[in-house]
Amino acid sequence: MGAMSKIFTVAIVGGGIGRSHMIEGYVPNADKFKVIAICDLDPARMNALADEFGVERRTASFDDLLAMDDLDIIDICTPPMVHYPMIVAALDAGKHVICEKPLVGSLKQIDEVIAVEKRAKGKLMPVFQYRFGNGIQQAKAIIDAGLAGTPFVGTVETLWRREAEYYAVPWRGKWKTELGGVLMGHAIHPHDMFCYLMGPLKSLYGRVATRVNPIEVEDCISASVELESGALGSFTASLGSADEITRLRLVFDNLTIESDHAPYNPGAALWKILPRNDGTKSAIADLLKDWRDVPPRFTTQMARFYDALLGRGPLPVTTADSRQALEIVTAFYYSSLTHQEVVFPIGTDHPKYQSWLPEGFV
Numbered sequence: 001m002g003a004m005s006k007i008f009t010v011a012i013v014g015g016g017i018g019r020s021h022m023i024e025g026y027v028p029n030a031d032k033f034k035v036i037a038i039c040d041l042d043p044a045r046m047n048a049l050a051d052e053f054g055v056e057r058r059t060a061s062f063d064d065l066l067a068m069d070d071l072d073i074i075d076i077c078t079p080p081m082v083h084y085p086m087i088v089a090a091l092d093a094g095k096h097v098i099c100e101k102p103l104v105g106s107l108k109q110i111d112e113v114i115a116v117e118k119r120a121k122g123k124l125m126p127v128f129q130y131r132f133g134n135g136i137q138q139a140k141a142i143i144d145a146g147l148a149g150t151p152f153v154g155t156v157e158t159l160w161r162r163e164a165e166y167y168a169v170p171w172r173g174k175w176k177t178e179l180g181g182v183l184m185g186h187a188i189h190p191h192d193m194f195c196y197l198m199g200p201l202k203s204l205y206g207r208v209a210t211r212v213n214p215i216e217v218e219d220c221i222s223a224s225v226e227l228e229s230g231a232l233g234s235f236t237a238s239l240g241s242a243d244e245i246t247r248l249r250l251v252f253d254n255l256t257i258e259s260d261h262a263p264y265n266p267g268a269a270l271w272k273i274l275p276r277n278d279g280t281k282s283a284i285a286d287l288l289k290d291w292r293d294v295p296p297r298f299t300t301q302m303a304r305f306y307d308a309l310l311g312r313g314p315l316p317v318t319t320a321d322s323r324q325a326l327e328i329v330t331a332f333y334y335s336s337l338t339h340q341e342v343v344f345p346i347g348t349d350h351p352k353y354q355s356w357l358p359e360g361f362v
Helices: 018-028 043-055 064-067 080-092 107-119 133-142 188-198 277-289 299-309 320-340
Strands: 008-013 035-038 057-059 073-076 096-100 125-126 151-161 201-209 220-227 230-238 240-253 253-259 270-276
Touching: 008 018, 008 064, 035 043, 035 133, 043 057, 057 073, 064 073, 064 080, 064 220, 073 080, 073 125, 073 240, 080 096, 080 107, 080 299, 096 299, 107 320, 125 299, 125 320, 133 188, 133 270, 133 277, 151 188, 188 240, 188 320, 220 320, 277 299
Parallel strands: 008 035, 008 073, 035 057, 073 096, 096 125, 151 230
Antiparallel strands: 151 240, 201 220, 220 230, 240 253, 253 270
16 A cells, blocks of 8 residues: 555544544545544443444443554543543554643643653644634734734634533533633633744733632633733633634734634634735735635644654644643633733743642642
């Protein structure tokens, strides 16, 4: 079989979001991947997913996957608290690994995973599917081409709605199992999109609060951030909104960019690109004139992962990206607790390096 036609075999662990990986990631990329096993502790969910897509191998044991010689990739879509041991075991078993957010439960764990990854045969790709789609990818291309100019300010709003029914799932809303609230399970994506487009943060002053539902973790957050570029930004999120929107608005010297507002797929539809002058307008038109369609979410992330596995391009999302996202989470909790600004990067000597969970939950 030639390199061009190699098909990688996949096992999906966790049939919840795992079903989205199947529908959006593997079915459209059937020339690149074949799902050969489904692993889930819930037999009904496991069999439903496996039946729907004709997958023969089914197991409740993660160890079964590690022992499969013909398995290339383990795609981890489980609740957050088990990500870390699964990632390490899969890499140690020589597999490639895809893992849902949050990758792990502390900066200490992400640094340990990065060390394991360095010695591992396989590649590790965290999931940040909101980076993909024509809207965000055109914005990225315009910024990377230098057409946006100096960044001034940016805002991120993650205003979603979660009711008691959502928290009826036993692992949600609890520190030990969900590892965080709106910061971790919801706003982590738009915050990643912001850094993907605007560049790394230099510092953050944040607050978290639990105001919407009777849960342990936070469901409202707000922060003021400073970027390494000197630009300023603000992050706001709540799970108590009447409707649901995800919105980024980024102001640069030459243009202003506003994302689409679709809560769970803000990268797909074309974004508003508002040039401040005619020169920028014509330069953007020139840049985008031969634009090739970029399918949203998992479709493109998995396709680019395939290219990375064959050495045809970089990983579309890296553990460094994941560390940056988890640094933001860590900084939020520490800043809210101490009413102090947190400066990045967060190193091993930081009080929240080993865990961002509150005292009594660690």
